[in-house]
Amino acid sequence: MKFVDKLLKIARENDSLVCVGLDTDLDKVPKHLLREDDPIFAFNRSIIDSTSDLVCAYKPNLAFYEVFGSRGWEALKKTCEYIPRQIPIILDGKRGDIGNTARMYARAVFETLGGDAVTVNAYMGKDALLPFLEYEDKCSFVLCLTSNQGAQDFQLSKVEGQPLYEMVARKVVGWNEKGNCGLVVGATYPEQLRSIREMAASLPILIPGVGAQSGDLESTVRFGTDKNGELAIINSSRAILYASSKEDFAEAARSETAKLRDSINRCRKG
Amino acid sequence: MKFVDKLLKIARENDSLVCVGLDTDLDKVPKHLLREDDPIFAFNRSIIDSTSDLVCAYKPNLAFYEVFGSRGWEALKKTCEYIPRQIPIILDGKRGDIGNTARMYARAVFETLGGDAVTVNAYMGKDALLPFLEYEDKCSFVLCLTSNQGAQDFQLSKVEGQPLYEMVARKVVGWNEKGNCGLVVGATYPEQLRSIREMAASLPILIPGVGAQSGDLESTVRFGTDKNGELAIINSSRAILYASSKEDFAEAARSETAKLRDSINRCRKG
Numbered sequence: 023m024k025f026v027d028k029l030l031k032i033a034r035e036n037d038s039l040v041c042v043g044l045d046t047d048l049d050k051v052p053k054h055l056l057r058e059d060d061p062i063f064a065f066n067r068s069i070i071d072s073t074s075d076l077v078c079a080y081k082p083n084l085a086f087y088e089v090f091g092s093r094g095w096e097a098l099k100k101t102c103e104y105i106p107r108q109i110p111i112i113l114d115g116k117r118g119d120i121g122n123t124a125r126m127y128a129r130a131v132f133e134t135l136g137g138d139a140v141t142v143n144a145y146m147g148k149d150a151l152l153p154f155l156e157y158e159d160k161c162s163f164v165l166c167l168t169s170n171q172g173a174q175d176f177q178l179s180k181v182e183g184q185p186l187y188e189m190v191a192r193k194v195v196g197w198n199e200k201g202n203c204g205l206v207v208g209a210t211y212p213e214q215l216r217s218i219r220e221m222a223a224s225l226p227i228l229i230p231g232v233g234a235q236s237g238d239l240e241s242t243v244r245f246g247t248d249k250n251g252e253l254a255i256i257n258s259s260r261a262i263l264y265a266s267s268k269e270d271f272a273e274a275a276r277s278e279t280a281k282l283r284d285s286i287n288r289c290r291k292g
Numbered sequence: 293m294k295f296v297d298k299l300l301k302i303a304r305e306n307d308s309l310v311c312v313g314l315d316t317d318l319d320k321v322p323k324h325l326l327r328e329d330d331p332i333f334a335f336n337r338s339i340i341d342s343t344s345d346l347v348c349a350y351k352p353n354l355a356f357y358e359v360f361g362s363r364g365w366e367a368l369k370k371t372c373e374y375i376p377r378q379i380p381i382i383l384d385g386k387r388g389d390i391g392n393t394a395r396m397y398a399r400a401v402f403e404t405l406g407g408d409a410v411t412v413n414a415y416m417g418k419d420a421l422l423p424f425l426e427y428e429d430k431c432s433f434v435l436c437l438t439s440n441q442g443a444q445d446f447q448l449s450k451v452e453g454q455p456l457y458e459m460v461a462r463k464v465v466g467w468n469e470k471g472n473c474g475l476v477v478g479a480t481y482p483e484q485l486r487s488i489r490e491m492a493a494s495l496p497i498l499i500p501g502v503g504a505q506s507g508d509l510e511s512t513v514r515f516g517t518d519k520n521g522e523l524a525i526i527n528s529s530r531a532i533l534y535a536s537s538k539e540d541f542a543e544a545a546r547s548e549t550a551k552l553r554d555s556i557n558r559c560r561k562g
Contacts, residue, residue, distance in 0.1 A: 045393070085389060085396035091369055091404045092362040099361055116389050118413060119355060120440040123315070126355035134361045143388060145415045145435060147442020165415060170390040172417020175463060181449045181456065193445060 025110065025138055025161035025202060026226060030252060032108050033078035038283045039247070039290070041079040041112065042069065042275075043230070043259030044101065045086050050264050052271050062090070062097035065271075067104055069263060072272040076279045079139075079255055080105050081228075084115035102135050110138040112228065112255070116165060118143035118150045125153040132157050139163060141206055141228070144190055148197055155197065161204050161226065164194045166218060169208025169231030191218050195225065204228060209256070212241035219245055230257040232282070243289035251290040258282055295380065295408055295431035295472060296496060300522060302378050303348035308553045309517070309560070311349040311382065312339065312545075313500070313529030314371065315356050320534050322541050332360070332367035335541075337374055339533060342542040346549045349409075349525050350375050351498075354385040372405050380408040382498065382525070386435060388413035388420050395423040402427050409433060411476055411498070414460055418467060431472050431496065434464045436488060439478025439501030461488050465495065474498060479526070482511035489515055500527040502552070513559035521560040528552055 033039060044066055048056070051065045058064040070080065082101060087094035105111050113135060117127040131140045132154075139161035142151055154162040167177050167187040177187040184192075194203050205222055207215050209231035219227065229246050232239055246254035262282070266274035303309060314336055318326070321335045328334040340350065352371060357364035375381050383405060387397040401410045402424075409431035412421055424432040437447050437457040447457040454462075464473050475492055477485050479501035489497065499516050502509055516524035532552070536544035 047396075083389075083393055083396075085387075085393045085400065088365075088400040089396045089404055091400075092365040095358075095362040095365050116387070116413070116416075117355075119353075119386050120438065120442075123353055123355045126317075126353075126359045130355065130358040130361070134359055143386070143413050143415055145413055145446060146386075146438050146440060147445030147447070149440050149442040151442075168390065168416050170416060170419050172390075172419040172421075175417030176415060176451075176456070176459065177417070179451045179456075179459070181446075181451045186446070186449075186451065186456070189446065189449070 024159055028138065029078060029110050029226060029255070032110065033252060036075055036077060037287065038076055038078050039254050039256045039286050040077050040279055040283045041081050041228070041255045041257040042073055042077050042262050042279060043257045044069070044080055044082040045259040045263065047086060050267070052267055052269060054269060060097050060100065062087070062094065063100045066101040068272040069275050070105055072276040073279045074106055074109060076276065076283050077109065079110045079112050081112040081114050081257055083259070084113060099135060102137060111136070112139040112141065112163065113137035114141045116141050116143050118146050120146065121149055121153060124150050128153045128157060132160050139204065141165065144194070148193070151197065155200060155202060158200050158202055161202050163204035163206050163228045164190065166190050166205040167207050167211055167214050169210040173208065187214065188217070188221070191221050195222050198225065206230070207246070209238070209242040212238055212245055215242065216245035219248070223248060226253045226255060228255045228257060232256055232258055239285055240289045243286050247290065256286060294429055298408065299348060299380050299496060299525070302380065303522060306345055306348060307557065308346055308348050309524050309526045309556050310347050310549055310553045311351050311498070311525045311527040312343055312347050312532050312549060313384070313527045314339070314350055314352040315529040315533065317356060320537070322537055322539060324539060330367050330370065332357070332364065333370045336371040338542040339545050340375055342546040343549045344376055344379060346546070346553050347379065349380045349382050351382040351384050351527055353529070354383060369405060372407060381406070382409040382411065382433065383407035384411045386411050386413050388416050390416065391419055391423060394420050398423045398427060402430050409474065411435065414464070418463070421467065425467065425470060425472060428470050428472055431474050433474035433476050433498045434460065436460050436475040437477050437481050437484050439480040443478065457484065458487070458491070461491050465492050468495065476500070477516070479508070479512040482508055482515055485512065486515035489518070493518060496523045496525060498525045498527060502526055502528055509555055510559045513556050517560065526556060
């Protein structure tokens with residue numbers, strides 16, 4: 023099944039555009055979990071159990087696992103295996119390198135970890151993305167316009183008359199021959215999100231930055247979704263994961279996820 | 293000790309600008325090693341033993357370890373611990389993400405793995421690099437102009453009158469307040485390497501692409517080194533690692549490394 027079909031199916035079933043970002047940080051998880059053999063996995067398992075009927079995707083952020091070395095990768099692998107098969111896993115690693123190296127990164131995320139999608143950085147150009155795009159049923163979300171301040175350093179600069187992020191968006195639309203490309207666009211730039219959606223009508227757009235980075239939700243939903251009000255994947259990490267630092271963290275995460283889902287749906291249907 | 297001082301010290305001691313790229317691929321290592329408990333580490337250990345008096349740095353390529361998941365990270369960790377302390381370890385992961393995530397990546401490479409340097413991608417701007425730059429004695433090599441065909445997609449495009457890679461180089465020179473930035477410039481673009489070296493007179497430049505990617509060695513050395521014929525780190529991976537696929541692989545790697553070192557030194561001193 024193509025990634026986009028898997029995404030649409032679960033998004034409709036759960037009536038949700040919410041992606042929960044699994045940026046699991048041992049300094050922030052409830053203290054009682056630290057007694058577990060694998061506290062990262064124990065935390066993720068509870069979050070997944072309490073939110074899996076409310077989301078359209080999970081997005082583990084690779085940095086938060088790598089920091090624990092092989093133990094972190096073990097927790098990440100178990101997390102990927104634990105996520106119900108019908109829910110897409112977006113591995114957020116922002117990878118990108120020359121062909122023979124990109125091939126290894128693609129194998130790592132799609133085969134070793136069994137992810138459905140990955141985030142990639144296009145600075146090195148098309149041939150750095152091709153090994154990812156060879157996986158027809160997977161999806162590669164290319165960094166386009168990011169939600170941080172530093173987006174201004176290069177992404178908003180004018181390249182041959184257009185901002186660099188637009189050049190990236192246009193090229194990615196051209197590279198989408200197998201229907202397996204997506205874009206990453208931060209919620210902090212609603213006007214730009216609108217123009218990117220116009221350029222990339224049928225691409226899934228992964229949108230971080232609505233929670234801790236406080237983008238405007240209404241314009242994010244309005245401009246980020248496609249003509250059917252779909253294909254936007256709106257990520258929240260910290261606001262959901264750390265809604266409570268106590269034993270009720272899973273219920274608190276569920277309630278935050280439901281709140282975000284419902285707010286998004288009011289914007290979609292309003 | 294600052295990274296640059298550590299680099300200069302060993303480069304002078306070993307009279308070498310050669311960096312051996314540890315892109316260890318189990319499909320290519322000699323078959324007899326596959327019987328070892330940890331064939332990746334066994335291979336690396338032999339390569340390190342046979343080349344450590346001939347190099348100025350080692351550069352493990354993270355993709356080649358990640359593809360084996362936690363087992364790969366274990367091999368990478370052991371490799372980093374095995375490399376003699378006086379030789380800088382450049383962890384080639386081309387990382388880059390928003391602040392709180394970049395902080396995790398920086399901890400992963402500099403603390404968990406104990407690397408001396410890392411390669412990073414600047415597409416997300418300065419704030420994505422700051423967490424790396426907080427480590428004063430480490431070095432962050434920013435992707436500037438890469439050796440692959442795809443460099444033409446964005447890096448060579450004109451941004452505000454200059455190629456994007458030049459804009460990156462200029463910004464990085466400005467961000468080098470703590471003297472811990474470097475640049476990555478492929479050997480396949482000698483003319484551009486010359487102009488980058490002019491802009492970044494005192495930065496170490498990591499130069500891949502002289503081996504399998506066949507850049508011209510003489511111009512690489514001439515244009516990539518600083519005014520003293522130093523601060524260029526010339527990487528070769530496959531040509532050294534897989535010089536022989538038989539039991540004599542370590543001696544063959546030594547002889548390839550010595551050959552490259554001597555060829556470089558002839559260009560430096562010629």
